[in-house]
Each structure stands twice: as C-alpha cells, then as structure tokens.
Amino acid sequence: MSKTLFDKLGGEKAVDAAVDIFYRKVLSDDRINKFFADVDMDKQAAKQKAFLTLAFGGPSNYSGKDMRVGHAQLVKIGLNDTHFDAVVENLGATLKELHVPDELIAEAAQLAESTRNDVLGR
Amino acid sequence: MPVITFQGAQYTCHGNETVTDCLERHGVSVATSCRSGICQTCLMRAVSGQPPYVAQKGLKPSLQDNNYFLPCVCTPTGDLTVALPGDKVLQRIPATVILKDHLNTGIIRLRLRPEQPFEFRAGQFINVCRETDGEVRSYSIASLPQYHEAIEIHVRRVSNGRVSTWLHDHVLPGERLLIEGPHGECCYMPDNRQQGLLLIGTGCGLSPLYGVLRDALDHGHAGPILLFHGSSSHDGLYLVDELRHLAEAHANFRYIPCVSAEPARTGYAGGRAEQVALQSVKSLAGMRVYLCGHPDMVKDTKRKAFLAGASLQEIHADPFITTHKTPLIDKQATAG
Numbered sequence: 001m002s003k004t005l006f007d008k009l010g011g012e013k014a015v016d017a018a019v020d021i022f023y024r025k026v027l028s029d030d031r032i033n034k035f036f037a038d039v040d041m042d043k044q045a046a047k048q049k050a051f052l053t054l055a056f057g058g059p060s061n062y063s064g065k066d067m068r069v070g071h072a073q074l075v076k077i078g079l080n081d082t083h084f085d086a087v088v089e090n091l092g093a094t095l096k097e098l099h100v101p102d103e104l105i106a107e108a109a110q111l112a113e114s115t116r117n118d119v120l121g122r
Numbered sequence: 123m124p125v126i127t128f129q130g131a132q133y134t135c136h137g138n139e140t141v142t143d144c145l146e147r148h149g150v151s152v153a154t155s156c157r158s159g160i161c162q163t164c165l166m167r168a169v170s171g172q173p174p175y176v177a178q179k180g181l182k183p184s185l186q187d188n189n190y191f192l193p194c195v196c197t198p199t200g201d202l203t204v205a206l207p208g209d210k211v212l213q214r215i216p217a218t219v220i221l222k223d224h225l226n227t228g229i230i231r232l233r234l235r236p237e238q239p240f241e242f243r244a245g246q247f248i249n250v251c252r253e254t255d256g257e258v259r260s261y262s263i264a265s266l267p268q269y270h271e272a273i274e275i276h277v278r279r280v281s282n283g284r285v286s287t288w289l290h291d292h293v294l295p296g297e298r299l300l301i302e303g304p305h306g307e308c309c310y311m312p313d314n315r316q317q318g319l320l321l322i323g324t325g326c327g328l329s330p331l332y333g334v335l336r337d338a339l340d341h342g343h344a345g346p347i348l349l350f351h352g353s354s355s356h357d358g359l360y361l362v363d364e365l366r367h368l369a370e371a372h373a374n375f376r377y378i379p380c381v382s383a384e385p386a387r388t389g390y391a392g393g394r395a396e397q398v399a400l401q402s403v404k405s406l407a408g409m410r411v412y413l414c415g416h417p418d419m420v421k422d423t424k425r426k427a428f429l430a431g432a433s434l435q436e437i438h439a440d441p442f443i444t445t446h447k448t449p450l451i452d453k454q455a456t457a458g
Contacts, residue, residue: 049162
C-alpha cells in the first residue's frame, strides 16, 4: 500500500510543528492579518490545526457548510481570492521552511485549494 | 459498562464506544470536528475518573494535569464524570480566613484555610462566593501547596466592586468564606528545568506569577527566570522587598519592577512592564511565557510574544476580567 500524503509529511507531529510557523506567518502578513485581528488565539490556532490537517491529507471531517458559516462574516467585509491565495502561499512557505519536497507541497496546496469555494461562500 | 455522567445525566457506554459516540447515540449534541483526537474542538474535562492516556495525548501538559481530554478518542475504561471547559462544576467548600493584611494601599492579602481537602497548584485560581447573595469572583493563588500553605490570594479594591470592597472592608480573620475550584493552567511546568521563563504581570496580576515563581524556585528550576511587574506608580507595586531578596538568593532569577506613569527611581525600570520585557528579551523562541493582568495587556502581549518566537502552547495567559456577567464562565480574577 502506498503511503498517504499525511504519512509522507510526518503525520500529526508534522502538523504540530507547522501550526506555530504557519499561524505566525499569517499574523505577520499585512495582506490578511486584519481578518485575524480580533480572535481568540488559542481557538484560532485550533482552527489552523484543523485546516493544516486537511491540507496534509490527514483525518478530517471536512464540512463545507462549517467552512461557509465560519467565513461568512469575513466574506462580508471583503475576503476574496487574493486573500485565499495569500493563505495558500503562507502554507507553501511553511512547508518549505520544514524542508518538505516541492511535489508534496503541491499536493497540500491542492487539498487546501479544495476549500476555496466554501471559504469564499460561492 | 462504563457510565458517563454529563450535565447531570448518566449515559452507559457500549463496547468500544468513545465518549463522543456515546453522548451522540443518546441524542446529546456536542461540538466535534476531526473525530481523531487532533483538532481539540471537543475538549472536555474529567471531573472524576481518569481518562485513558491516549485521550490526553497532544494536549498541553497543564491541561493533562487538570484532567482535560479529548472525548472523540476516549474509550473509557471506568466511569467518568465529564464537563465542558465552560461548565459550572460547583462544589463549594468552606474556607476560614486566617490572615488579612495590606500589600499596598489598594491590595490586600488573604490567606484561606480550606476546611476540607482541597488540591491546588500555585498560579491556578479559585472562585470566592459571598453566601448572602451568591456573588462570585475569581482570585489567583499565590501560595504553594507543597508546604501545606494556606491559599493566598491578593485582592485589589475595585471601585464599586461588590465583592472586593466586602473583602477589604468587612471580612475579618476567623470568618468563613465559600470557595470553589481550583481552575486554570497558569502553573509552573516541571518538565523542562533548563527552559527560560518570562513572567509579565500588571497590578495584582503578580499574585499567580508570585506563585509560579516560587514553585519554579522550589523545583530547583535552573534556566533563567525573568519577572517584569508593572504598575503606573511605585505605590502600585508590592512584594518588592521579598522579590529583591529572592533575586539576591537565586542567580538565575531577575526581578524588574516597572513604573509607567511617573519617573522611575533607581532600581526600577521606566515604562509598561510588557514593553520593557519585550525590549529586553528579543527572541522568545523556546521560552515559556506567563502573562497576567489587564485583559488588553494580556491579549496584546500574547500576540507579540507569539510573533517574537514563543510557541502558543507555551504561553500561559491569565486575563483579569472585571465584567459582572456570568461570573463562573468569564474569568474574573481579582475583580469586583
């Protein structure tokens, strides 16, 4: 049986290692950090972890509906494709920092991509 | 078959059912997402009974110590009474005031002796209840249980604060109060004695930090410990002499009292505690950070500490909220 992306990336340990790096990048990114200005950081980090788990191909009960509801307010204040692109870019930079090979980064980006329409409420 | 007690009702687990499965089969709706013990959406606390280790894997050590667990991967091996993190799990016990004195003009120290066994850790908080009208406020614990010390709390007089003015003006040694708890995870973690510890507090946010500091020193903590305590004026600081003595006795401990609204005297730093701290410690990577005091300071500094390299898992934030609503859910340490 071939290894899943999640296994190749190093499983839950890898997600844990990535959460802080990813979240720090997002908060430091002036293109998108206004969307994260007023949230509870621990709750937000838990959501980042759920998102990264999904992007890593890990166990996930992804619900497009939750994603829509969760981002509806942000879409109202202007969340759009450029912001989503920025998040995917930060995901890529995080994985690069963790020395993940490019082809696996592409796979993770594709999984993240699968949430785009739900996140943007389309 | 293990029995789960949740919000006053009992549910029997079948076979290898998880706590989440069992509750849902009985029609109890609980928040859950990954169902794999990863996302922590469903976090619960075992009020009695021990959840299996696998259900605590990946949680902060402080949460593990306080019996938090993930019900979605918890197949209980025995009966459990479980609660959501925000649930009221009240068991009020009487405690006698054995000491009351002033730490400065606005803050008193109370030592309380519980009249029943009461396990706590320095830095956690208790809820103090006034029996006559049920008013409840939270106060952080400055004392160490290992020497059978009483529970020490520091109470700031809040103008028009119903409980704080009562504690300041009316409660006397010998009197009995009702307490409940302890809660919170602003505690010393003895798992890495070499780690740098950064403690930042304003006002009576010193009380849990004083507990954490003494607990660390008591465990023979070897890494550097930095305590920045801030107030607008020199008079707003307290335990200054005690802390200077501790710094003289422990080469790895530095105490930096900070004043923000008047010129700093010799031996004090000028500026807000969190600013002075983040200016003098450039990288927080690998450090454990404790933040206690005004909610805006805590929130803002938590973000800055994280961006300066501290891991979110290693930032213990204890905002002292002074709202008067839903006292047991909103943290109200040293308020009203």
